Amino acid sequence: MSLFEEVSGQDSQRARQPDLAAVAAYVVAAFIHLTTLAVAVLGGWLVVATWPSPVGIVIGLLVIALAVQMRPRFPKLPAGSRVLRRAEAPTLYGLLDRVSNALGGRPLDAIVVDQHFNASAGWVGLRQRRVLTLGLPLWNVLSPAERLALLGHEIGHFVNGDLRRGLVVGTALNAVGELHLLLRQAADMRGDEILGGFTFLVRVPLRLLSMLPATLLITLALLTLRAGQRAEYLADALAVRLASSQASAGVLRATMLGPGCMRALTFAAQRSRDTGGIWQVEREFVAGIPRTELERLARVAERESLRVDATHPPTHLRLRFAGARESEAAELVLDPAESRMIDRELAAAYSEIAAKVRIDLLSA
Structure with a gap:
């Protein structure tokens, strides 16, 4: 049955109980948030475990910085609103x-x-x-x-x-979207003057890494598509x-x-x-x-x-x-x-x- 026929026969103006896609969206969103927490814990552990090694501390801080970029993103008002x-x-x-x-x-x-x-x-x-x-x-x-x-x-x-505006799924959508944008922008930065012929050694890994949040973003978008259209109706x-x-x-x-x-x-x-x-x-x-x-x-x-x-x-x-x-x-x-x-x-x-x-x- 199409979504239009489904909502046309629905008396309530509130969302029904979560369907399989909605449950899957919550699972994916929870995975994103738990992964962020795990990355933050790993970064902190590396700093403590390798102290006072400068290399270990730098790696740990980089991992923590990644977790910061992966954090749940709450929408903000555009500048100058x-x-x-x-x-x-x-x-x-x-x-x-x-x-x-x-x-x-x-x-x-x-x-x-x-x-x-x-x-x-x-x-x-x-x-x-x-x-x-x-x-x-x-x-x-x-x-x-x-x-x-x-x-x-x-x-x-x-x-x-x-569902798309909820605390769990909404912040996960914003988080992976921001992370994907950050990695893509970093991969597209001009660094030819500094790196010369080795630019591809930075760009290729960053672009490959950006595919992970992009995949999660597309997955969440598809899982919430039907719920989002139902919310519009x-x-x-x-x-x-x-x-x-x-x-x-x-x-x-x-x-x-x-x-x-x-x-x-x-x-x-x-x-x-x-x-x-x-x-x-x-x-x-x-x-x-x-x-x-x-x-x-x-x-x-x-x-x-x-x-x-x-x-x-x-x-x-x-x-x-x-x-x-x-x-x-x-x-x-x-x-x-x-x-x-x-x-x-x-x-x-x-x-x-x-x-x-x-x-x-x-x-x-």
Whole structure:
């Protein structure tokens, strides 16, 4: 049975009991963490056992350094992130508190806004702070009901048991990803001037060594693929429950307009320095899209095939999934006045993100 059929017949919006792939993912993640601990212990033992031999101490310290690179990685906010504080956006935080309460989750710790046509939610740092990242280009074109559905979907990831964002598997994915990147970058560093013809003696072992974390990363990604796509469907179900089927489908259709919206923003940023004006241009662009173009994009989405490495289910299946729950009534309502109040709270952020769009344009 396909995943779409499975989740369509599932009443609960929370993840079911772990299947064999999920158990295997936990086993692989535990192996990664235990290996890291073993490498750290080995490095410490080498330092103590060979003391005061300089060679043994250096080898032990190198092994400890490797363990440090293999340590569990907790996601961090990107440098220069625009973080909204509660005092700066009390209406938006109040809405998010209501959404979290309705879905059975805890209040968010922070909101980050950026210049991408996207939104995401996740844990950051050792304290596992809950953070929502809100792309203002996407938020700008959504209706009040669609904004509520978007928040319901993203906060739904905190309550639906998303395996990829969990403490055990999530940190293992980040750890092996960082280690693989480090080894590949070290292997690709230019050292011809120093090592001369012996460069390959360093690069070849490093590239071979980088294959181990790459293999573990691919293994974990494949094991969590089905669970991750199920989590997306369940987050959609929570969005429907919270804001209605129509609003949830509206968000999904809006995501198909991302490339065009970003081109409209970039075009506006080229022609004007009015940071507020470019957001109006984007809204007018979306309002002016003919129904035939929307239907064409829907047909394109329906022709999408499920890739092995796809982190999200095909959009047309998610639209069908939302439509199948059409009878569910919205639990919350975001009225237009409150939505406009949120936009007023975001006015400074809109200006800053518009400036970032212009900077990205100039750097490109």
